[in-house]
Amino acid sequence: MKIDTEGRIKVGSILTPDFDASLAAYDQYLRYRPIDDGIVDAAWAEAMGAPAMAGKRYATLAPESGTSIYIRFFEGTQVAAYQPLRSYGWGSLEITIKDVWKLADELENSPFEMYGPPKELEFSDAFIPMQVIGPSGEVLYLNQVNSSMPGMHLPLAQSYVDHIFITPLATPDMDAAVDFYAKAFGWDKGELYEAPYTVISKAFGKPMDTLYKFQMTQKGEVLNNEVDQYPEGTIDRPATDGELPPGVSMVSFITESLDKVAADPLCEPFIRSEAPYQGRRAAYYKGAAGELIEAIELS
Numbered sequence: 001m002k003i004d005t006e007g008r009i010k011v012g013s014i015l016t017p018d019f020d021a022s023l024a025a026y027d028q029y030l031r032y033r034p035i036d037d038g039i040v041d042a043a044w045a046e047a048m049g050a051p052a053m054a055g056k057r058y059a060t061l062a063p064e065s066g067t068s069i070y071i072r073f074f075e076g077t078q079v080a081a082y083q084p085l086r087s088y089g090w091g092s093l094e095i096t097i098k099d100v101w102k103l104a105d106e107l108e109n110s111p112f113e114m115y116g117p118p119k120e121l122e123f124s125d126a127f128i129p130m131q132v133i134g135p136s137g138e139v140l141y142l143n144q145v146n147s148s149m150p151g152m153h154l155p156l157a158q159s160y161v162d163h164i165f166i167t168p169l170a171t172p173d174m175d176a177a178v179d180f181y182a183k184a185f186g187w188d189k190g191e192l193y194e195a196p197y198t199v200i201s202k203a204f205g206k207p208m209d210t211l212y213k214f215q216m217t218q219k220g221e222v223l224n225n226e227v228d229q230y231p232e233g234t235i236d237r238p239a240t241d242g243e244l245p246p247g248v249s250m251v252s253f254i255t256e257s258l259d260k261v262a263a264d265p266l267c268e269p270f271i272r273s274e275a276p277y278q279g280r281r282a283a284y285y286k287g288a289a290g291e292l293i294e295a296i297e298l299s
Helices: 019-032 042-047 100-106 174-185 197-205
Strands: 009-016 033-039 057-062 070-075 093-097 113-117 130-134 139-145 160-173 188-196 211-219 222-229 247-255 280-288 292-297
Touching: 009 019, 009 160, 009 292, 019 057, 019 070, 057 113, 113 197, 139 160, 160 174, 174 188, 174 211, 174 222
Parallel strands: 009 070, 093 139, 160 222, 247 292
Antiparallel strands: 009 247, 033 057, 057 070, 093 160, 113 130, 130 139, 188 211, 211 222, 280 292
16 A cells, blocks of 8 residues: 555654653564654744754654654753643643554563553453553554455554554644645545543543543544543643643644645744655644644645
8 A cells, every 4th residue: 555645644743851761662662763863953843833842853753664754853842731631732742563462562661651451351352452651651552363354454464563644633623623634635524433542541530331422533544532521620731831732742643735735834834855744845834732733746
């Protein structure tokens, strides 16, 4: 399947207060290796709306499969008030893997904290989920994908830990967030669910059978976002002035043309040569939940 198509996730970016430790953890336990690294220049920092990122390190990591969907780390300041899964914005990165039980064993006594152990689902055997919290407070859903589901393409892992295929988004207004992607990018509104969501319930100390609404956005059968309605008590993501937000800071998507995006960009389109851009235009946008979005042109 062609990787760069309209709506495809291209990069999940994470802010880390311990840059070297994060790269080492992803290398050792998830087999993600750097394909590019450098220093954020002032123009790039301004384009992201985060001028204090200028002069900080970044690194782009690829999965062992070689699939050109990346995780990117930006060096930043520790944010004491940040708690995983308790604020609006990008909640996690969902990654396809081969063997969830084996990986769970390997992550014991690692920098990755087990948050939701592997659990077979009653409603589907298409995937077996597991959730962990990474060294910088980022949340990862590590899913053993066994098959696709009706109307949804779920990618089988081509390496032990492969690539991001969904990005969960924590929102105060699920309908407004889904509408944003439908109107701004022309993506499809997927299935609407109301079901128990133990990850959210655990974060807020609620009964495990509490129901939450969530809806997919997708392009055809290719999923990109799981838009979650978060409960009362969720806060805006705390961040250091001028820096990217902690945890999962932003998500990059492929779009056919920036000229067709029906939203106001934070910056003029720019061109960079390294992955994931490779000479293509890109721009930044803010979604309905305040999430930072990077759009990269198809060609």
